[in-house]
Amino acid sequence: xxxxxxxxxxxxxxxxxxxxxxxxxxxxxxxxxxxxxxxxxxxxxxxxxxxxxxxxxxxxxxxxxxxxxxxxxxxxxxxxxxxxxxxxxxxxxxxxxxxxxxxxxxxxxxxxxxxxxxxxxxxxxxxxxxxxxxxxxxxxxxxxxxxxxxxxxxxxxxxxxxxxxxxxxxxxxxxxxxxxxxxxxxxxxxxxxxxxxxxxxxxxxxxxxxxxxxxxxxxxxxxxxxxxxxxxxxxxxxxxxxxxxxxxxxxxxxxxxxxxxxxxxxxxxxxxxxxxxxxxxxxxxxxxxxxxxxxx
Amino acid sequence: xxxxxxxxxxxxxxxxxxxxxxxxxxxxxxxxxxxxxxxxxxxxxxxxxxxxxxxxxxxxxxxxxxxxxxxxxxxxxxxxxxxxxxxxxxxxxxxxxxxxxxxxxxxxxxxxxxxxxxxxxxxxxxxxxxxxxxxxxxxxxxxxxxxxxxxxxxxxxxxxxxxxxxxxxxxxxxxxxxxxxxxxxxxxxxxxxxxxxxxxxxxxxxxxxxxxxxxxxxxxxxxxxxxxxxxxxxxxxxxxxxxxxxxxxxxxxxxxxxxxxxxxxxxxxxxxxxxxxxxxxxxxxxxxxxxxxxxxxxxxxxxxxxxxxxxxxxxxxxxxxxxxxxxxxxxxxxxxxxxxxxxxxxxxxxxxxxxxxxxxxxxxxxxxxxxxxxx
Numbered sequence: 001x002x003x004x005x006x007x008x009x010x011x012x013x014x015x016x017x018x019x020x021x022x023x024x025x026x027x028x029x030x031x032x033x034x035x036x037x038x039x040x041x042x043x044x045x046x047x048x049x050x051x052x053x054x055x056x057x058x059x060x061x062x063x064x065x066x067x068x069x070x071x072x073x074x075x076x077x078x079x080x081x082x083x084x085x086x087x088x089x090x091x092x093x094x095x096x097x098x099x100x101x102x103x104x105x106x107x108x109x110x111x112x113x114x115x116x117x118x119x120x121x122x123x124x125x126x127x128x129x130x131x132x133x134x135x136x137x138x139x140x141x142x143x144x145x146x147x148x149x150x151x152x153x154x155x156x157x158x159x160x161x162x163x164x165x166x167x168x169x170x171x172x173x174x175x176x177x178x179x180x181x182x183x184x185x186x187x188x189x190x191x192x193x194x195x196x197x198x199x200x201x202x203x204x205x206x207x208x209x210x211x212x213x214x215x216x217x218x219x220x221x222x223x224x225x226x227x228x229x230x231x232x233x234x235x236x237x238x239x240x241x242x243x244x245x246x247x248x249x250x251x252x253x254x255x256x257x258x259x260x261x262x263x264x265x266x267x268x269x270x271x272x273x274x275x276x277x278x279x280x281x282x283x284x285x286x287x288x289x290x291x292x293x294x295x296x
Numbered sequence: 297x298x299x300x301x302x303x304x305x306x307x308x309x310x311x312x313x314x315x316x317x318x319x320x321x322x323x324x325x326x327x328x329x330x331x332x333x334x335x336x337x338x339x340x341x342x343x344x345x346x347x348x349x350x351x352x353x354x355x356x357x358x359x360x361x362x363x364x365x366x367x368x369x370x371x372x373x374x375x376x377x378x379x380x381x382x383x384x385x386x387x388x389x390x391x392x393x394x395x396x397x398x399x400x401x402x403x404x405x406x407x408x409x410x411x412x413x414x415x416x417x418x419x420x421x422x423x424x425x426x427x428x429x430x431x432x433x434x435x436x437x438x439x440x441x442x443x444x445x446x447x448x449x450x451x452x453x454x455x456x457x458x459x460x461x462x463x464x465x466x467x468x469x470x471x472x473x474x475x476x477x478x479x480x481x482x483x484x485x486x487x488x489x490x491x492x493x494x495x496x497x498x499x500x501x502x503x504x505x506x507x508x509x510x511x512x513x514x515x516x517x518x519x520x521x522x523x524x525x526x527x528x529x530x531x532x533x534x535x536x537x538x539x540x541x542x543x544x545x546x547x548x549x550x551x552x553x554x555x556x557x558x559x560x561x562x563x564x565x566x567x568x569x570x571x572x573x574x575x576x577x578x579x580x581x582x583x584x585x586x587x588x589x590x591x592x593x594x595x596x597x598x599x600x601x602x603x604x605x606x607x608x609x610x611x612x613x614x615x616x617x618x619x620x621x622x623x624x625x626x627x628x629x630x631x632x633x634x635x636x637x638x639x640x641x642x643x644x645x646x647x648x649x650x651x652x653x654x655x656x657x658x659x660x661x662x663x664x665x666x667x668x669x670x671x
Contacts, residue, residue, distance in 0.1 A: 029431075035431035035434075083638055083642060086642060087641065087642065092375075092377070092431075093371070093375070093377040093434075094641055094645065096377060096431060096434060097377075097577070097581060097637060097641055098637070098638055098641050098642070100574075100577070100634075100637065101633075101634040101635070101636075101637030101638035101641070102634065102638060103634070104574065104630050104631070104633055104634030104637070105630075105631050105634035105635055105638070106634075107627070107630075108623050108627035108628065108630050108631035109631065111623040111624070111627050112623045112627075115623075116623070116624060116627070224438070224570075227435045227438065228435070228439065231432065231435055231436075235431065235432075266445075266446050266449060266450075267446065269442060269446065270439075270442050270443050270446045273438075273439035273442050273443060274439075274443070276435075276436070276439060277424070277436065277439060280424070280427075280428065280432070280436065281424060284427050284428060284432070
């Protein structure tokens with residue numbers, strides 16, 4: 001029982017990282033209609049720039065983290081302006097392919113500067129452990145869970161109560177009508193990319209600090225694991241991203257512990273995908289998605 | 297089979313120029329000459345060109361071209377974005393080794409078997425995949441790659457598990473062994489024979505796709521891509537059309553996988569990951585989506601990228617020279633693929649094919665002007 005609770009706690013923390021990454025996808029998809037695969041690149045750049053600022057420049061961890069989040073947000077907005085905006089409303093697959101191209105370019109740039117070895121950001125949390133009853137939770141996991149809750153709450157408030165948040169929703173709902181009401185689609189698109197960049201960077205930092213998966217090549221693949229999450233939750237549903245993230249995180253964590261032997265090597269890597277396919281067979285629009293009505 | 301309009305009539309009746317193309321394997325004299333030249337080149341070129349390194353590069357390019365032609369059917373002509381092509385290539389590769397190597401059957405059996413095995417999986421996946429649109433299909437196909445790699449790692453009796461397997465299937469057609477080709481007293485190196493085999497297959501699949509796309513089924517695919525609802529209203533059956541595209545695409549991928557296996561002589565499940573799908577996608581985008589020669593041009597171009605990076609690796613900045621500093625050649629190639637994909641999509645979405653056409657038009661103005669001039 002205790003052991004299961006322990007795994008559950010780990011799963012929730014992993015799920016929170018997935019949820020944040022998925023939220024980045026959802027926001028861009030909701031506001032601009034673009035399916036942004038470059039998210040994985042933001043993860044990598046966020047993690048490595050934190051490494052640079054914290055370990056090489058010597059800034060305190062939290063300052064380094066905030067600066068790199070801002071930096072990646074800026075990079076994301078610039079990418080939108082330079083490469084994506086022009087093709088955003090073209091056909092379906094041109095924007096996907098463009099963001100895919102961007103995704104491919106980002107990790108090699110990092111290895112040009114920091115090589116392909118395993119690095120470490122260090123251990124800003126200390127491997128301290130909080131005990132709740134018999135369950136021990138690392139401080140990193142607590143930090144991840146708390147920050148995720150805050151971020152999700154801030155987003156909820158931002159979208160509901162601020163002018164900009166409402167403008168973003170309006171653009172998502174009906175771009176032309178929003179434009180006619182004086183909402184700048186450029187601003188909204190760039191802002192949504194910046195938010196996605198910030199979320200990706202944050203996810204990357206969480207993944208790369210101690211207790212995560214470490215800082216090295218292949219970090220972008222964790223962002224790909226957020227793809228089943230958004231399919232599970234519905235591509236345009238922020239709530240779906242969070243719930244889907246938690247489901248995938250928890251199930252994957254249990255699969256790591258229990259299913260390793262019986263289902264063959266590397267089963268935990270395909271669990272999210274199998275889960276996604278099972279859901280898609282029943283509900284192609286995802287758990288919280290709305291079925292698109294298509295008119296001629 | 298097809299109604300053949302004699303050339304004289306076609307010349308007089310200008311409307312017939314816009315009618316449905318005639319259903320023939322090659323539909324013009326220039327085309328027939330082109331095919332003859334292609335055949336001669338495929339045999340003559342490798343026999344007079346002994347540089348095994350460059351022949352090897354061209355062989356990889358040929359195989360990539362075939363696989364990309366398969367993806368072009370699905371993504372270019374039928375408009376379904378797939379990131380899962382590597383999965384079908386992988387199925388073809390391991391089937392080829394199983395049928396040709398373990399069962400010891402000849403190439404006339406294992407090469408089609410590789411295609412059919414991939415097509416069977418493709419047909420099984422198609423009904424699920426076709427319920428999905430746009431990004432959903434892209435992600436599900438990505439899942440397929442992960443699942444096929446996982447399955448392949450866990451059936452060591454066929455795939456050799458994680459470590460992979462040597463390929464013992466033989467590239468023989470009757471008395472001809474392409475791996476140890478000899479004509480009379482002359483004997484040739486492996487790369488020369490494989491070149492003839494691979495590029496003949498490229499030619500065969502070029503003819504196949506060109507002709508399929510002229511048929512009703514092929515035009516239906518393009519109609520569904522351009523406007524699915526309009527096509528359906530006009531009586532195109534969407535499900536069947538897209539399933540056709542899926543099966544044809546995966547069959548071609550499977551055959552490419554079979555050829556890849558014999559060419560590499562050693563295959564591992566991990567080699568058929570997402571990066572391979574990416575390479576095929578880069579090929580068709582750079583070469584030109586929904587064009588016949590796009591995959592071939594794209595494959596030649598994309599295969600050259602790592603080769604050129606290798607050649608210039610001493611003078612390029614940031615490249616690894618032993619150790620873990622800087623990026624590997626693979627990284628550099630990935631960076632360039634990504635850059636090229638973005639540049640082509642923004643600047644020339646029709647790819648290299650359109651670039652070449654424009655250059656040709658500048659050098660030799662199109663003949664259309666002469667035909668339309670009042671006479």
